[in-house]
Amino acid sequence: MARRRHWASQRGLSLGQWLFWAGLAALIAWGVVLEPRRTGLVLIVGVQLGFIAMGGWRILLTVASRRRPPAAPPPPVWPRYTVLAALHDEAVVIPQLVRRLAAIDYPPDRLQGLLLLEAHDASTITAALNADRPDWLEVVIVSDGAPRTKPRALNYGLARATGDLVTIYDAEDQPHPQQLREAAARFAADRSGRLGCLQAPLRIRPPQGTRFSERFLARQFAVEYAALFEVTLPAMAQLGLPFPLGGTSNHFRAEALREVGGWDAWNVTEDADLGFSLWRAGWKLHIIGRPTWEAAPERLYDWLPQRTRWLKGFMQTWGVHTRDLWSLGLRGALALSLSIGGALTAAASHAAAITGVAAVVLVALVAGLPPQTSFMALGVLAFGVISAWINGLIGARRAGVPYGPVDMLLAPGAWALLSLAFLHAAHRLVTEPFTWDKTAHRPDTVDLTPVEPASNDNGLRIESVSL
Secondary structure, eight states: OOOOTTTGGOOOHHHHHHHHHHHHHHHHHHHHHHHHHHHHHHHHHHHHHHHHHHHHHHHHHHHTTTTOOOOOOSSSSSSEEEEEESSSGGGGGGGHHHHHHHHHSSSSSOOOOOOOEEETTTHHHHHHSSOOOTTEEEEEEEEOOSSOOOHHHHHHHHHOOOOOOEEEEEEOOOOOOTTTHHHHHHHOOOOOSSHHHHHEEEEEEEEEEEEHHHHHHHHHHHHHHHIIIIIIHHHHHHHTTTOOSSSSSSSEEEHHHHHHHHHTTTOHHHHHHHHHHHHHTOEEEEEOOOOOOOOOOOOOHHHHHHHHHHHOOOHHHHHHHHHTTTGGGGHHHHHHHIIIIIIHHHHHHHHHHHHHHHHHHHHHHHTOOOOOOOOHHHHHHHHHHHHHHHHHHHHHHHHTOOOOHOOOOOOOOHHHHHHHHHHHHHHHHHHHHHOOOOOOOOOOOOOEEEEEEEEEEEOOEEEEEEE
């Protein structure tokens, strides 16, 4: 199942893109040499305008995310559903995953499940074959080949899928038992026939680590997910914009997936790319409410490779879809620029902005002088930080994630770490563009049990869980 190679990330940058970036670099270098003062002023103003734009975008998203789509009635006949799970070196979590997939509340005779395992991964294959699997859950061995990535395995599974609808889960996932029913009902209620994908919210389980560094990363990660899946994506869906999908719990019309050629096997964030590929082909995206719970990377040596891969994949996705940006349409180009472009720009600039302001303030304090940073610069930085705090705080409340004053004060430290990941990603994009940095997973000590949804003070239905 070959993807439309016009958009495949394997092609790299086009001649036009190379000329644009080379021209921009030459222009900045020329300005630094001949007019350093004016060039510096233009760059500073440009960065400030970017911070203002992103802050305003977050506020708009916060307001737009208040509205959610109504629940859809069950269809007369439940459509056939295919569940795909691409696994690699996951022997230790296979029993946990199989148990959670077996808990899915959907007519078994309408279900097909495929555990997609790499041919060389003997330990995972053995664990899957020995697991107490329901009758609808099969083990499929993916033939060896390149690239050895999750999206290639998913394409292998898509070629064997018999469902009208297709969803994917990761090794550490615990999907809400009724998530498939909600998605199937929403697809059935779509009168346009062009709803191609529904994204379920991803939520982070309570951290299991005991060290401060572990809990710090896990809590900040949980808030970041809450802001994305409880505020940003619902708002973009309500505004009728495409958005980068999460790496799991996407629910597709099989027809839509096949029309765009499945996943880009060479893109290490194939999920982000696929959302815009579907939009480009005329399909729409939206969200559902039943969540999937995941574990956060609690250690830096787990977090950094994962975030490096995400940012490298965002770079690939940006390169692919800016080859012909305007064919996405105005809304698609705007969504790509603010989501993918904004994430990359923020990751690149966080550490420099935070360090610069901190240095100016500390030097002034040591010298016994008032800081020389302009009120404009401080105001812009404060606007960006406060808008991010608000975005995270509202998302955390909707997801039931703790986010207090200490977490908010520590947030800039987590943002600064993104710049480290950005540098790693840029280096890896040049040296190993298609290498997949896998996240290590460990079994959870406890499953979460969904309880009846409640409503928050904004009238939004939220899912509660108990241990």
